[in-house]
Amino acid sequence: MEILHSKLNWQPAIKVVAATLLAALNASAVGQGQPSDSTSILSPVSTPADSIRGLSFFVLAITGVIFVIVASLLVYSAVKFRRRRNDDGREPPQIYGSNQLELAWTVIPVLIVVVLFLAAARIIHVIQDARKPANAIEVTVVGHQFWWEYRYPQLGVVTANELHVPVSDPKDPTPTFLTLLSADTDHSYWVPRLAGKTDLIPNHPNSMWIDPHETGLYLGQCAQYCGTQHAKMLLRVYVQSRADFDRWVEAEQQQSSPASAQSDQAAADGERVFETTACINCHAVRGTVANGRFGPDLTHLMSRDTIASGAAPNTPANLRLWIQNPDAIKPGSLMPAMNLSDQDFDRLTAYLLTLH
Numbered sequence: 001m002e003i004l005h006s007k008l009n010w011q012p013a014i015k016v017v018a019a020t021l022l023a024a025l026n027a028s029a030v031g032q033g034q035p036s037d038s039t040s041i042l043s044p045v046s047t048p049a050d051s052i053r054g055l056s057f058f059v060l061a062i063t064g065v066i067f068v069i070v071a072s073l074l075v076y077s078a079v080k081f082r083r084r085r086n087d088d089g090r091e092p093p094q095i096y097g098s099n100q101l102e103l104a105w106t107v108i109p110v111l112i113v114v115v116l117f118l119a120a121a122r123i124i125h126v127i128q129d130a131r132k133p134a135n136a137i138e139v140t141v142v143g144h145q146f147w148w149e150y151r152y153p154q155l156g157v158v159t160a161n162e163l164h165v166p167v168s169d170p171k172d173p174t175p176t177f178l179t180l181l182s183a184d185t186d187h188s189y190w191v192p193r194l195a196g197k198t199d200l201i202p203n204h205p206n207s208m209w210i211d212p213h214e215t216g217l218y219l220g221q222c223a224q225y226c227g228t229q230h231a232k233m234l235l236r237v238y239v240q241s242r243a244d245f246d247r248w249v250e251a252e253q254q255q256s257s258p259a260s261a262q263s264d265q266a267a268a269d270g271e272r273v274f275e276t277t278a279c280i281n282c283h284a285v286r287g288t289v290a291n292g293r294f295g296p297d298l299t300h301l302m303s304r305d306t307i308a309s310g311a312a313p314n315t316p317a318n319l320r321l322w323i324q325n326p327d328a329i330k331p332g333s334l335m336p337a338m339n340l341s342d343q344d345f346d347r348l349t350a351y352l353l354t355l356h
Contacts (some may be wrong), residue, residue, distance in 0.1 A: 021207045041192045045214045045239075046168075047175075048195040055123045059116060066112070127196070129170040130175075130209060137165060137176040143187030143222070145334055146229035146298055147309040157252040158284075160296030161309045163237045166245040168211035174242070175211035185227065191220030191237050198226060212239040221310075228332030234310030252300055253354075255287035270351025273344050278336070285355065297334065301355040307335065320349040 044050040060312055142149040143165075150159050165176040180189055182200040189208065190197040198208040212218070220235035240248065274280065275289055282295035288296075299305075304314055308330045312318045324345055326335040340348065 011028040014251055027213060030268070039192045039219050044193055046212050047217075048210060049193055051054070051123050051126060052196050055119060056121055062112060062116065065350045082130060098155070118168055119270065127209075132177055132209075133173065133175065135174055135262045136209075137174065138165065139165075140181065141189060141200070142181070143182045143184075143189070143226070143233075145184050145227050146222075146233040146330070148233070148235065149183075149296065152249070155249050155253070157249060158297045159240045159252060159300065160304075161234075161236065161306065162304050163235070164245060164248050165195070165212065165239055166212065166242045167215050167239050170213060170348045173211055175209050178207060178210045180206040180208065186224050187222050187233070188224035189220070189227050189235070190223040191218050191235055193218050194220075194237060197223045212237075212238075215239050215241055215244075229330050231332055232309065234306075236306065236310055251303065257298065264350060266347050266350040268351075270344075270347035270349065272347045277338065277340070279338070281350075282335075298352065298355055301352055316349060316353060318327070319352060320345055323352075324349060 006338065041049065041053060041056070044053050047120040057221070065276045093320050138152070138154055140151040140153060142151070148163075150161075150163050151157070166174050168176075176187070179200055182202045188197050188198060191210075191247045194210040194212060195208055198206050201208060216239055218237045218239065220237070222230055222233035222235075224230075226233065271288070274285075279289035280288075280292055282292040284291045284293065284297045284299065286297075286299045302314065305323055306312060307314045307318060308326070311330045318329065322335075323338050324340075325337050326333045327337070338345075338348075
């Protein structure tokens with residue numbers, strides 16, 4: 001045992017646990033009425049997440065009572081039957097075969113397990129078998145290494161990494177139903193304040209739904225190790241008012257304006273660079289010859305706040321660096337570095353900056 005303790009360094013594990021607890025406490029301090037990018041499961045803004053929190057508190061209450069009872073009995077036994085000065089050292093009388101005790105510690109745990117099972121089964125049924133209303137928004141989510149693709153089949157919109165959904169009024173719910181697919185390996189979709197984790201498994205479609213009651217930005221990430229950049233496969237869900245969502249959809253349905261029709265010559269030259277290099281093999285820009293499907297659709301690239309699935313802010317400098325050397329932002333990403341001249345990098349960046 002001494003050798004084991006000498007080889008293991010417990011401090012990193014203790015620090016991780018402490019940091020996790022502190023983050024959860026800080027996140028839970030955010031009021032439920034204040035939209036934020038908190039990832040705490042203790043401040044849900046959607047019906048599935050609220051149901052999960054209720055189940056968590058129920059389980060915590062039962063296990064907390066068990067802990068208090070067991071700990072109290074241990075303390076009582078340690079104090080009551082401690083060794084006293086006048087003890088003669090003989091073994092105390094041994095008592096065997098108490099049917100009442102054996103029956104109690106068999107039946108009570110079984111009942112507790114049954115109650116917990118039924119409570120969990122009820123929540124699973126409520127979430128997974130929820131009825132889809134006619135006005136529900138449908139989105140197909142495709143997990144890629146290491147980014148997210150979003151398709152709105154009803155609306156004719158394809159985007160990446162940033163999901164936009166309308167707020168759902170409890171009086172007139174407008175839930176969003178997600179069909180979860182994987183293009184390569186296992187992924188897991190988890191936005192803690194909106195819903196529980198659901199896996200994306202190749203050739204096995206899954207589904208989930210959310211009905212956010214508050215506008216704001218909600219963060220999450222892939223919760224299943226899927227390769228080198230699993231930790232930077234981030235999720236950003238924008239919950240908007242219905243009017244703002246409709247405006248976003250209208251903008252996304254438009255094709256990008258050809259750079260050649262603009263006064264910026266560098267952007268027009270950049271469009272030619274884009275269409276004559278390997279970019280078009282992976283990416284799509286509606287209204288151009290680019291129709292690739294391996295990488296994100298870039299039609300409205302500059303309407304997004306981040307690039308590389310949330311790994312960096314969407315700024316001209318970061319965009320140029322991402323094209324020139326993706327590993328500088330996201331080591332191990334599957335996007336190849338483009339071997340272009342500095343002048344072509346500038347032209348290509350200028351063109352991409354026009355894709356609103």
